[in-house]
Amino acid sequence: MREACGTRVVAPAPCCLRLGSRAARTFPRPVLRGIACLLALGAVFFCGLCDAQPAAPQRLTLRQAEDLALKNHPRVLAAQSQALAAAEEVREARSAYYPFVNADLTGSQGNTDARVGAGALVASRLFDRFGQGITLSQLITDLGRTTNLISSSKLREQAARQDSEATSYEVLLAVNQAYFNALEAQAVVHVAEETVDERRQSFDQVSALAQNKLKSQLDVSFSNVNLSDAQLMLLRAHDNLQQAYAELARSIGTDQNAAFELVDEPLPASPPAQIDPLVGEAMKSRPEIASLRLSSEAAHRFADAEKDLSRPVVSLAGVAGFLPWINATGLPAEYEGAAVNVEIPVFNGHLFAARREAARYQASAADQRLRDLQLRVTRDVRAAWASATTAYQRMDVAAQFVQEARMAVDLAQGRYDLGLSSIVELTQAQLNLTRAEIESLSAKYDYELEYSTLQFTIGSLR
Numbered sequence: 001m002r003e004a005c006g007t008r009v010v011a012p013a014p015c016c017l018r019l020g021s022r023a024a025r026t027f028p029r030p031v032l033r034g035i036a037c038l039l040a041l042g043a044v045f046f047c048g049l050c051d052a053q054p055a056a057p058q059r060l061t062l063r064q065a066e067d068l069a070l071k072n073h074p075r076v077l078a079a080q081s082q083a084l085a086a087a088e089e090v091r092e093a094r095s096a097y098y099p100f101v102n103a104d105l106t107g108s109q110g111n112t113d114a115r116v117g118a119g120a121l122v123a124s125r126l127f128d129r130f131g132q133g134i135t136l137s138q139l140i141t142d143l144g145r146t147t148n149l150i151s152s153s154k155l156r157e158q159a160a161r162q163d164s165e166a167t168s169y170e171v172l173l174a175v176n177q178a179y180f181n182a183l184e185a186q187a188v189v190h191v192a193e194e195t196v197d198e199r200r201q202s203f204d205q206v207s208a209l210a211q212n213k214l215k216s217q218l219d220v221s222f223s224n225v226n227l228s229d230a231q232l233m234l235l236r237a238h239d240n241l242q243q244a245y246a247e248l249a250r251s252i253g254t255d256q257n258a259a260f261e262l263v264d265e266p267l268p269a270s271p272p273a274q275i276d277p278l279v280g281e282a283m284k285s286r287p288e289i290a291s292l293r294l295s296s297e298a299a300h301r302f303a304d305a306e307k308d309l310s311r312p313v314v315s316l317a318g319v320a321g322f323l324p325w326i327n328a329t330g331l332p333a334e335y336e337g338a339a340v341n342v343e344i345p346v347f348n349g350h351l352f353a354a355r356r357e358a359a360r361y362q363a364s365a366a367d368q369r370l371r372d373l374q375l376r377v378t379r380d381v382r383a384a385w386a387s388a389t390t391a392y393q394r395m396d397v398a399a400q401f402v403q404e405a406r407m408a409v410d411l412a413q414g415r416y417d418l419g420l421s422s423i424v425e426l427t428q429a430q431l432n433l434t435r436a437e438i439e440s441l442s443a444k445y446d447y448e449l450e451y452s453t454l455q456f457t458i459g460s461l462r
Contacts, residue, residue: 057261062179065252066462069175070168072253079167086153086160093153096146099138104321106131112327127328133321133335140316140340145308148301155298162291169287171251172461176452178251182244183262184445189241191437192234199227199430206423219423226427233434267444268451271388275381278458282381283374285459292373296366303359309352313343377457384454391447398436398443405429405436 070076110126139146206223209215245259272278283289320336345352412429415421455461 057259059261059263061263062176062265065175065179065248066172068252068254069171073171073251074253075167076164076171076253079164083157083160083164086157090150090153090157093146093150096139096142096149099136102135104131104133104135125328127326127331129323129326129328131321131323131326133319136316136318138316140314142313143308143311145305145311145313148305148308152298152301152305155294155301159291159294159298162287162294165287166291169456169459169461173452173456174251175248176461177449178244178248179262180265180445180449180452182241182248182260183264184441185237185241185244186262187441187445188438189234189237191434191441192230192237195230195430195434196227196234199223199230202426202430203227215423222423222427226430229431230434265448268448270392271385271451271454275385278385278454279378279381281460282377282458286377286457287459289370289373289377292366292370296363296370299359299363299366303356303363306352306356306359309355310345312345315341315343317341381454381457384450384457388447388450388454391443391450394443395440395447398440401436402433402440405433409433 107130108126109128112127114126116126203220203223203226206215206219210217210220246257248260249256249258316338317340318336318338320334322334323331324333326333409426409429409432412421412426416423416426452461
């Protein structure tokens, strides 16, 4: 006999099965033994499923969460792909320096010794032939245009890398925010559980006193309301914790619904006393500023390349091959030739002038976008520094708030036990203590959040 998940399971005998005399006559003994063994194994498997415990919460530190985000987050992976694509554009621009070689196979049919009378002047004589050969074209010089295009593409590649770094920074900031919000939610759940236990003890005490006619039923009602309020707070805290877990999972780039065992981070140092060095560091370290600075330089190089459109282009062309079969007389079986061509732009409906001016305006717009970002970063650094300083000062005030609230609860409890005050005074003191404890937790994690934001704004988050 065995207890399995609250149900009594009787293990069958190993050698026989009680199926009645008719069943015993129908089935041979080996078959009965097999059925008995299968039933026994099924019972054990069923009990194992019922006894299985839910998976333990995943232990996660802030650094591990950041590493997971940099490895899995789709925004990070997309930005890395964009940077790799920009690197290929450099190769694309550089390809103009290399010769273009094509292999040709040509077969034609025409009436012998006839001449082309209309159309393009490619070959005036018609004849049956089959030939194969190669054509080659090589840029000799375009007087700087290709050089400027390559420089522009290199700068855009570097800007794309800085954009990838900026995206990683934004993802890291989101991870920090989600991580500290989840830590705060965990701590609030712990406070709510302690509050429920304390108020349940207080309710039990008041109920016992009321049964002995030492307190009124009004005191029991107030104490019960206080307990119900704590239980509602615990429910809200659990809901907020699940939402914080969901946001943390999203920030690290996973869609798995999992609980986490988060590790508290050491409290960072106080914010710097001076703000100006932080602004200077942000101007040098923020990847967004570096990206727009490189983009501005790339736009200027592209404008120079568009100016070079009006310059001559010198190129080399060559052909070579042989004709294994030809239905014409007086033609050699092999051929080769080479030519140097100088292309000088004369007039194209102001196309090059329009492209040159458009590129110049684009470069000017890139300069203004860089300036606008620098102004916004300066504002963000000053605002983050002020918020971090305020949050740091708030922790001391919150700690004093908790200390005074604990003292008030002790005094109110003593006065209530001596019959010198009502349950209302004790209830209010307990509410103030709960609010003070939550305020203290909020101050601690808010400072860690604001400090992370300050590190992000100056480009030193990690």
